[in-house]
Amino acid sequence: MTRLALNHITKQYPAVVANDGVSLVVQPGEIHAVLGENGAGKSTLMKVIYGVIRPDAGSIAWNGQPVTIASPAMARQMGIGMVFQHFSLFDTLTVAENIALGLPSGTRIDELERRIADTAAQYGLDLEPQRHVHTLSVGECQRVEIVRALLGKPQLLILDEPTSVLTPQAVGKLFDTLRQLAAEGCSILYISHKLDEIRSLCHTCTVMRGGKVTGVCDPRVETEASLSRLMIGAEPPAIDHQEKQAGSAVLSVRRLSLPRAHPFATELTDISFDVHAGEILGVAGISGNGQQELLAVLSGEDTRAPAATVALDDAAIGRRSAAWRRAQGLAFVPEERLGRGAVPELTLAQNILLSHQGSSVVSRGFIRQRATVQLAAGIIKRFNVKAAGPGAIASSLSGGNLQKYIIGREVARQPRVLLVAQPTWGVDVGAAAQIRTELLALRDAGCAVLVISEELDELFEIADRLVVIAKGKVSPPIKTSEADLNLIGRWMSGLWPSDHNATQSREPMHD
Known part of the structure; x- marks a missing residue:
């Protein structure tokens, strides 16, 4: 039956x-x-x-x-x-x-x-x-x-x-x-x-x-x-990831330790790494090992970190707000689409204002409605977002289409630093290829990109270097071309060289 x-x-x-x-x-x-x-x-x-x-x-x-x-x-x-x-x-x-x-x-x-x-x-x-x-x-x-x-x-x-x-x-x-x-x-x-x-x-x-x-x-x-x-109707386009020389460190983390914000949070311990202009640094790890806490510190949502532990262009920003960091060219795509990445009840055009608050859409304290709608329409077209238009309510989109829109919104800002969590979670193969291509294009334009993803294949496809986060600690960096799945799998259990943080905290990190 x-x-x-x-x-x-x-x-x-x-x-x-x-x-x-x-x-x-x-x-x-x-x-x-x-x-x-x-x-x-x-x-x-x-x-x-x-x-x-x-x-x-x-x-x-x-x-x-x-x-x-x-x-x-x-x-x-x-x-x-x-x-x-x-x-x-x-x-x-x-x-x-x-x-x-x-x-x-x-x-x-x-x-x-x-x-x-x-x-x-x-x-x-x-x-x-x-x-x-x-x-x-x-x-x-x-x-x-x-x-x-x-x-x-x-x-x-x-x-x-x-x-x-x-x-x-x-x-x-x-x-x-x-x-x-x-x-x-x-x-x-x-x-x-x-x-x-x-x-x-x-x-x-x-x-x-x-x-x-x-x-x-x-x-x-x-x-x-x-x-x-x-x-x-077609095979997804191939990702063209070519090695290139990275620039200087734009975003730096030095000896970052942070106690739990609540009893079930992950404590961060002695974390150090750099993200360079013109590179993608991939962060691998099992969900719940400190990714949320690290992103909150880097984005400015959590300002408890000592000022000197996070630097943007060598300026200490650990205590700076998320709004201040956005004004300096930092963009952020959280892993939660509805509620944090987008306001469910607002239109796509209105959701632009979550991250675009410069003169292009806001003038003398007034929202430029036409400019906001035009920007939203451009993102919908560029990223092939299936929606009724800029007036569509965010919650009416499928998960994958909303993800494309949120990433498109941040990419359209032409940021100097982009933090992105789970960039292709729940999107189809064609859309995933497009998102990864856009991230590589940002890198080629000189943006410093940090990608947290539990899709190891994705990280191997687009990242120039990799680190692994496990139990609130971060591994040494390794060039993606020198890594393999077995090595990263071992590191995801915390099994990496023990002298990493001490070495990295004394010296700048160079490829």
Whole structure:
């Protein structure tokens, strides 16, 4: 008996038809990929299945019976679990309290905490049930969502970009778990832009483009190039990363140590490195090892650091505000898109003002509305953002399209220093190639770029040098051309030469 059958599902919004007569069949024990570029309608379709939104037309059959899925609560009762790309967690509640919201009212928190810890350990997802969500990194929030879904022992598990912030080892363990679940009869709908994952994990692949199904294939007999052609109509452009001589150090960190801002934060210990003009410095590491804390210090969100520990052009800026640093040419792309990278309720044009506050869009204290709209329109066109236009509300964009817009907004400032976290998280292969090309173009124009990413392949593709952050400490730098995955993997466990910080703090760092 077929587990799930969608028949001609249609969902239309004022500016776009998100799903246009989509049909999809999932069998028991099948791992079924849904592949498509950003804005193709994948996430909308998953929300229809999970009862988050109601389709305008079409029908759904569950275990052979016609159903109307009225809400996520009903979906969970039927045996459908979902891990969203954008998380649905309450910041002020603990991990266990968030998970308890979807469980019967009599659930005991202490017993639930034990279940969470056991499930997290079983699947290699490091998680502390008593931590408050506002203290978690994006990667840790994703672990909460995955564990929450697995606790329900679903008949159908929907995973929307589940591995985007997991380590290769954790991905391998998750895949083992998914294969075991499938062998036990659980069906899995798997959304990912990582073509190698789809080829190694999934039995069937439905390809979507522009809200329609354009094909169904067995990904195990396809190549990454053929899957890319099915998805975007072409192979992604090759990244042209050529070595070049970097300039002087623009952003420097010297012997930075910082205590925890809250009990669950990561303490930073004796961190030193430089970012040079005309280079990309990549920062690798497992989520939750101090990336958030380091970026907060560098961006000016956390001004507790001693002034001399962070320098811009040799000027001590550790106590300077984020606004002051932006005025000096520093740009920042946080890992959280909605809420920090963009205000969900504002338009794309209005979101320009989060980082563009110079004379081009603000004159004598007044916002130049036409200039703001024109700038937003230019970013939408340049970065191929699928949106209704500058007046589109930020929350109406798909995750990948919003990411392209936020990065485009910062690139358009032509910054001297760019700090960017997880630049291609959740974007399709074509958009990822474009973002990486733009980062390399910034580097070639003399910008000092620091990229924090848990995509090791991405760092090897665009970074000139690499460092690794583990348990609040940073490794020695190494030229990307001299590194390999095994070395970086060892360093991600903190296993690097022990005399690094002492040596680096005495001498400037040169290639």
